[in-house]
Amino acid sequence: MKKPRSTISTSSKIKFEEPKSSSSSEDEEEIEQELADVTFGELQKARSNGSHLVHPKPKEEKKGGRANKNRPMEVSCKKPVTRFREIIQGSKKVVRDPRFESLCGTLDVDGFRKRYDFLFANELPAEREELLKQVKKSKDPEVIEELKKRISWIDKQLKSESAKRTEAAILAKHKQKEREAAKQGKQPFFLKKSEIRKKRLVEKYKQLKGSGKLEAFIEKRRRKNAAKDHRYMPYRRPDNTEQQI
Known part of the structure; x- marks a missing residue:
């Protein structure tokens, strides 16, 4: 009978890979940075409650800046750019109404x-x-x-x-x-405007009477009013006997 191979001999050949030192150091740095942002009061509260989880504060987005004033401003590509941008800031237009401006003088x-x-x-x-x-x-x-x-x-x-x-x-x-x-x-x-209109009609009547054109003006006005009244005058509908004939 064949003897079974010992497990010890095989286990000696297995090599355990050690974790990379670089990844562990990066994790430690991240933990240190998170703990640095946590306040002392939050740490004391976590210890008193028995909880070891501390939620770090959300990181604020860095505002776009310039390393040098002669360089262009860096803008985030995540935010959409507005359609209309003010590239050159011009002078503000001042609208003036000449009716209410003292610079334009008064109307005579x-x-x-x-x-x-x-x-x-x-x-x-x-x-x-x-x-x-x-x-x-x-x-x-x-x-x-x-x-x-x-x-x-x-x-x-x-x-x-x-x-x-x-x-x-x-x-x-x-x-x-x-x-x-x-x-x-x-x-x-x-x-009032109505009083001015009445006096204006009186003045027109006096002018027409003095020039001898009053009768012609009254006749023209009468024909105009008659045509206006005739437009809205109802007509008689034809009888059934007339339609049959």
């Missing part, structure tokens, strides 16, 4: 109207007459349409300026009257 409405009165007194009426002549001479419908639009715009400007002048005259007259009343100790009265 009467002086402005006097300086630009030639536009409404001479330029626009002369342009209107010239456009009317061009409408009569031209045969192109598109050109005629453009000329009529320009004439309509000029009429609106002249009509608006005339209404503004009448309103300014009414306000100036009312202010003069209230100043004299205030000197006598009376309470000043300010006109």
Whole structure:
């Protein structure tokens, strides 16, 4: 019979690999660093409770810095970069409204109207007459349409300026009257928009009556109102007998 091999002889051939010194030293350094961050109070508390586990504080992310001021800033690649970056910081724009800025001076409405009165007194009426002549001479419908639009715009400007002048005259007259009343100790009265509109219509009535165009204006206004009323007037539906016939 064959004798069994002794286990001692085989065991002598086995070599036990010792752990690397480098890995153990690294682990020790990590443990030392973790324990260095733990406060003395937490260590005392762990010992009193009998627990040996101490949770280290989370490590703070290092902010990007520069070793030298001439080098570019290091930014983490984990954080997304904003879409719009301010590369060059320009001067801040200051928005100013000339109506409320003392640097732009004060607006003189009467002086402005006097300086630009030639536009409404001479330029626009002369342009209107010239456009009317061009409408009569031209045969192109598109050109005629453009000329009529320009004439309509000029009429609106002249009509608006005339209404503004009448309103300014009414306000100036009312202010003069209230100043004299205030000197006598009376309470000043300010006109409402509805009162200004009524006085403007009265002034227009006086102007039309003086020029002899009052009857034509009233007839034109009557026809306009009649057409407006006729638009909303209901119509009679046809009877069934009329439909059958």
